[in-house]
Amino acid sequence: MTSRDTDTDDKAGVAIRCQDNASVGVTLCDRFSFDADCVRYAVELRAPRLTARVDEVVAWVRDSGLPGFLEGVAADYRGWDGERRRQTDDRDLAVSAAFRPGGHVGLTWALRPWPRAAGGWSASATTWLEAGEQMAALAADVRRFLAEEHG
Template sequence: MRSPDGADAMDESAGVVIRCQDSRAVGVKFCDRFSFDEDSVHYAVEIWAPGLTARVDEVVAWVWDGDLAPFLARLAADYRGWDGERSWQTNDRDLAVSAVFRSGGHVGLTWTLRPWPRAAGGWDASVTTWLEGGEQMASLAAGVRHFLAGEQQ
């Protein structure tokens, strides 16, 4: 996968990197993928923006559950746009993504990390990345799909 700035965004060490086209200082990284069994994939998600760095070390994608890649693929398929907000979250609610479409064919993805969502004193942090609705979204969906499957591109 290529990131919006043209740099390689997927390899064994890096995982998948998403950078905001409006502000290069805002981004998301999927990394440190591992699996204990055939039913789930575990990975880390990092987000950053000026003055913010946050990471959740063990996001879980269940094979039987709708994962992030199909959600992103549906957004890419609707490159002409939609009204309102679309959202997705992990079963444990530690990673959530909401998407909006703006004029000019751009998709805003708000990535929210929320470890220990039920614990007192828990925290959450969010960043929004803007991508082109067509090719960049399709490339992101493919990159996340390959990452979760443990495939190299």
């Protein structure tokens, strides 16, 4: 399940909650931009006994990025074999999608800031959504979130 959230500072975000376990989720938030070529945003993961955050994931305007990946997954709501994967150019966010019988998609969100640094860390959480409408809504929410201009 996804929802568009607004915090007290009036900055929008996208919250993704696992339909199998509501304590597992991902939030895209704190979007900002320095120039017309890219936007930056934070990604937060939460699961029982896990909280992780990367503050500056970069989305480039020149490619379809995460929204395009999610739209492709949503378009194949009848399923596929194997796993699909998308990662940012900096490799600090990777999302993989797997289809489960019964019409559900598992999105595994993996955070790994400073992937080339010694002593770095990584964390991941999997959210399960319905392959059709929930995936399409998530793709649309993420596209709007990354395209918004915050005064």
